[in-house]
């Protein structure tokens with residue numbers, strides 16, 4: 001089925017048959033497109049069915065809905081799940097609100113449920129406790145009670161913040177996730193990790209707290225900058241390496257299709273990544289064992305984000321470098337073949353023009369001291385053994401880590417300088 005144009009303006013590139021997004025010539029919605037009407041029309045343009053993946057965690061079970069045109073029905077479905085909703089707070093950024101806020105609000109209008117939209121500026125630097133405190137005060141001063149529903153409309157930063165807010169406001173209120181970045185759809189909206197950064201490191205404060213449901217509306221990716229799409233795909237590369245060799249193979253064979261945002265390819269990648277994460281979270285909700293594998297690439301990736309003050313690199317890009325270092329470490333220990341190590345490195349590079357950064361290996365290794373997987377002085381490090389299999393090693397010495405990071409830095413410096421990144 002072809003996509004029908006949503007608006008007569010020529011700059012709205014939703015031409016019949018165009019089923020891609022995330023590319024440079026992609027539709028940027030104008031105000032006239034952010035009406036409910038425009039979103040209603042999109043119902044006629046659905047290519048694939050909506051899929052539903054269940055997350056059966058120890059403390060909660062919920063559905064992740066993946067498909068097009070999901071935002072207009074978010075209100076009705078969320079209210080049905082919450083049973084009693086006195087009022088709603090939609091937590092989003094000004095830009096995402098302008099692009100995608102209208103269909104969400106229209107759903108609550110139709111149910112005559114009062115709502116208020118609270119804005120958080122875009123950017124990882126706002127994922128901090130001062131933002132949480134300001135939002136908590138806004139909830140209280142606007143009469144939020146225990147029957148209040150929060151809606152996280154945005155990327156991983158907004159999802160992590162809103163989830164944490166929901167976990168601690170009046171010791172817990174319900175919330176739903178409406179992820180609007182690829183990264184948030186494949187990873188951060190699922191599994192119940194919520195929180196904020198501290199100066200000492202990434203995600204050092206937070207709670208495990210699950211949403212009532214996740215609505216991953218693939219239409220929202222139409223307005224996502226290509227760099228963000230590509231950074232999100234690094235978490236899908238991660239999913240392939242740690243537990244799903246078929247996903248890895250698919251991403252290897254379909255780089256152009258996936259990078260260009262072909263809708264069917266993206267839906268496949270989102271579904272596979274979410275299913276993998278749901279399986280892992282079902283087995284180990286609180287990260288006491290198996291869930292640590294979802295942190296593949298993150299020990300060094302988080303250190304890079306912290307060392308660069310959460311500016312310059314996107315989360316997925318930092319994780320890309322972290323996966324390269326981890327692959328080289330696996331190769332150096334002799335647990336990963338040179339061929340598989342190179343496949344991982346090549347796939348990371350295939351999906352992002354990873355920006356360079358200027359931090360020494362010593363500093364990065366020092367920063368891994370704050371990793372939450374370090375307990376009683378022992379770091380659990382995720383080492384790839386083959387495509388689709390990793391091990392949780394507890395005997396990785398700092399010197400070994402430093403050598404792997406040095407190798408990653410040498411490779412980074414040897415690569416052609418990527419084109420300037422667009423924010």
Ligand SMILES: NC(=O)c1ccc[n+]([C@@H]2O[C@H](COP(=O)([O-])OP(=O)(O)OC[C@H]3O[C@@H](n4cnc5c(N)ncnc54)[C@H](O)[C@@H]3O)[C@@H](O)[C@H]2O)c1
Pocket residue numbers: 093095096099122123124127154155156157158160180181182183184187188189190191192193194203220221222223224225228231232314315316
């Ligand atoms: N909780 C978890 O399990 C988990 C998993 C992975 C990552 N994370 C966290 O997620 C965060 C990264 O998330 P992210 O990559 O989504 O970044 P993000 O939330 O910063 O969003 C990226 C950018 O895209 C913009 N944007 C979002 N949706 C858009 C849309 N549809 N159209 C146009 N622009 C849009 C945002 O305004 C922002 O500028 C990090 O803080 C990371 O630690 C958490």
Ligand SMILES: O=C(O)C(=O)C[C@@H](O)[C@H](O)[C@H](O)COP(=O)(O)O
Pocket residue numbers: 187191193202203235287291294295298372
């Ligand atoms: O869900 C998980 O578990 C993950 O590790 C997913 C990661 O992609 C994500 O970046 C997560 O926020 C990392 O959590 P942290 O506890 O290591 O900070």
Ligand SMILES: [Zn+2]
Pocket residue numbers: 187235298315319
């Ligand atoms: Zn991550």
